Amino acid sequence: MLQLRKLTVSYGPHTVIDGLSTACALRPGTVTALLGPNGSGKSTLLKAIAGLVPVSAGEILFNDADLARAGFAQRASQAVYLPQSLPAAVHLRVFESVLVAANATAIGRATGDSIQAVQALLEKLGIAHLAMRHLDSLSGGQKQLVGLAQALVRQPRLLLLDEPLSALDLNHQFHVIELLRRETRERGLVTLIVLHDLGIALRHTDHCLVLHDKTLMADGSPQDVITPATLATVYGVRARIEACSRGFPQVIVDGPQTAATPA
Numbered sequence: 433m434l435q436l437r438k439l440t441v442s443y444g445p446h447t448v449i450d451g452l453s454t455a456c457a458l459r460p461g462t463v464t465a466l467l468g469p470n471g472s473g474k475s476t477l478l479k480a481i482a483g484l485v486p487v488s489a490g491e492i493l494f495n496d497a498d499l500a501r502a503g504f505a506q507r508a509s510q511a512v513y514l515p516q517s518l519p520a521a522v523h524l525r526v527f528e529s530v531l532v533a534a535n536a537t538a539i540g541r542a543t544g545d546s547i548q549a550v551q552a553l554l555e556k557l558g559i560a561h562l563a564m565r566h567l568d569s570l571s572g573g574q575k576q577l578v579g580l581a582q583a584l585v586r587q588p589r590l591l592l593l594d595e596p597l598s599a600l601d602l603n604h605q606f607h608v609i610e611l612l613r614r615e616t617r618e619r620g621l622v623t624l625i626v627l628h629d630l631g632i633a634l635r636h637t638d639h640c641l642v643l644h645d646k647t648l649m650a651d652g653s654p655q656d657v658i659t660p661a662t663l664a665t666v667y668g669v670r671a672r673i674e675a676c677s678r679g680f681p682q683v684i685v686d687g688p689q690t691a692a693t694p695a
Contacts, residue, residue, distance in 0.1 A: 439490035
């Protein structure tokens, strides 16, 4: 389980996250959406958990270990972070790049099991047909799917994803979020995912953390957290949550919040 206690993260004199604490531990088998406007600290929070930016104060408790003070090897054995913008592609084939990620975790040579695992994962993600393509020839969305394969094949316990749906078309967005839900449950992962699509958060995640003004403004189930009052405060919009014809909740934004209009 993952719990954050009084977490503070700064870049020099600029504090991005100030004393953030989760109300309860995030449990294995659940997908948690990180929500909030641009600049609210969502990416910084993921990087802090992954150990990519230093923590000024507080604790990141994961399965009885404080990741804020863990060494690189201990943290890398537990958590995998997938950034929003992937590094410049090297001249490797897709299959090779995922196999390298698998063997980096296994610390050994390619085996029949790892080769089969890579093939199966590429098929799950719908990119088996790209296996022999070079990374530097792929589109942005295709690269994002390959990055997700590289993350999952390492078999993390804690999966940290920064806008993994942003470069995907509608078909792949639905396919990937459903795959993440399934893999999270089957593997018992704790998955945190930065999202801007509130409809996806409402329908496809188990928990939401809403960041605002350097800290945690709301923490709970999607239905309890994504409300007109929260959207007015955090995003500055007038919005309604209504069920569609099939009964699924959806966010309808009526316009920007103004001083003359109550939340």
